[in-house]
Amino acid sequence: MTKLFPALFFCIAATAQTRVWIDADTANEIDDLYAITRMLAAQDLEIVALSSAHWSKSPAAEGNTMEASQRLNEALLGLTGRMSILHPRGSAVGVYWWGADRAAYSAAAYHLIRAARDTPAGEKLTVIALGALTNVASALMIEPSIAPKMRLYWLGAFIDTERGVWDKSEFNCLNDIPGLNEVLNRRELEVHVMPASVARALTFEYESTAKGLARHGRLGEFLLVRWKQHAPGASTWIMWDLAAAEWLLKPELVKWKRMRTPPENTDREVEVAVSIDAEAMRGDFWQAIGRPTPNAGRN
Numbered sequence: 001m002t003k004l005f006p007a008l009f010f011c012i013a014a015t016a017q018t019r020v021w022i023d024a025d026t027a028n029e030i031d032d033l034y035a036i037t038r039m040l041a042a043q044d045l046e047i048v049a050l051s052s053a054h055w056s057k058s059p060a061a062e063g064n065t066m067e068a069s070q071r072l073n074e075a076l077l078g079l080t081g082r083m084s085i086l087h088p089r090g091s092a093v094g095v096y097w098w099g100a101d102r103a104a105y106s107a108a109a110y111h112l113i114r115a116a117r118d119t120p121a122g123e124k125l126t127v128i129a130l131g132a133l134t135n136v137a138s139a140l141m142i143e144p145s146i147a148p149k150m151r152l153y154w155l156g157a158f159i160d161t162e163r164g165v166w167d168k169s170e171f172n173c174l175n176d177i178p179g180l181n182e183v184l185n186r187r188e189l190e191v192h193v194m195p196a197s198v199a200r201a202l203t204f205e206y207e208s209t210a211k212g213l214a215r216h217g218r219l220g221e222f223l224l225v226r227w228k229q230h231a232p233g234a235s236t237w238i239m240w241d242l243a244a245a246e247w248l249l250k251p252e253l254v255k256w257k258r259m260r261t262p263p264e265n266t267d268r269e270v271e272v273a274v275s276i277d278a279e280a281m282r283g284d285f286w287q288a289i290g291r292p293t294p295n296a297g298r299n
Contacts, residue, residue: 018126020045020248021115023090023108024241025053025131025175026076027068030227032130033076034204034285035241037223039128040080041288042249048115049086050077051108053131056093057175066092072226079219086111090135094176102178103141104134112139116146124190128153128248130241131172137179140186151190152183155244159195159259161274166262170196184265191270192247192256199243202278203236212286246281253277253284
């Protein structure tokens with residue numbers, strides 16, 4: 001029988017001055033904005049950057065999906081008074097699947113390299129990626145030496161955690177399979193995977209969400225409008241990305257185990273979430289955003 005571990009004891013938690021880089025395909029759905037809002041409200045995180053990720057291979061994609069994510073990122077930073085946070089553009093396309101130089105060059109990739117290099121000795125830059133892994137993979141391809149300087153939290157894949165079987169036919173995987181493989185193949189990179197098949201347990205109801213956001217002024221209106229525009233009439237929504245953010249912030253709310261990477265990738269172990277306390281995660285979100293946002297109003 002596989003022994004499951006509460007991440008409180010074995011997963012490195014977000015502590016004071018934890019440096020965090022957020023990479024998000026924010027325009028894809030609803031939940032990115034809620035996850036980013038939760039992390040911006042965290043008292044114990046230093047948000048190094050918020051970069052924009054593409055979702056260009058989605059059937060619903062129209063135009064430059066990275067730019068759409070960039071606009072939402074900037075709007076959220078403006079509403080929370082956090083425009084001083086670096087917000088570089090990522091790549092508009094995935095990494096290339098063939099050729100001598102396969103990286104998707106972008107401002108996000110180069111700034112990520114710099115942020116990793118600037119991490120003090122003995123520490124790691126925490127990167128949380130909420131979409132395709134293009135920007136993270138490209139930074140690693142351009143400068144492989146940064147791998148041991150980072151730890152990655154990623155929302156993606158369907159994983160049968162009982163049998164240890166990975167299914168890459170999931171949205172974030174399919175938007176950059178070569179990028180995902182680059183990340184999984186890096187032995188020196190610490191990886192924590194929140195499978196979509198686990199994160200789906202975290203749902204929000206529209207009515208209670210609208211009520212909770214009503215006291216948050218323009219920010220609350222912004223988050224609710226996003227829901228109404230993206231999924232008009234939807235009574236519930238899965239907050240996939242918020243589950244990954246909560247793992248970083250409240251590791252005691254997640255049970256995880258070490259699993260082997262898929263057979264097509266470098267054979268190594270990564271940490272994979274097995275179950276989450278969805279009710280506690282919902283409660284934590286509302287409690288956290290009820291507090292004043294750190295440095296609000298300072299640009």
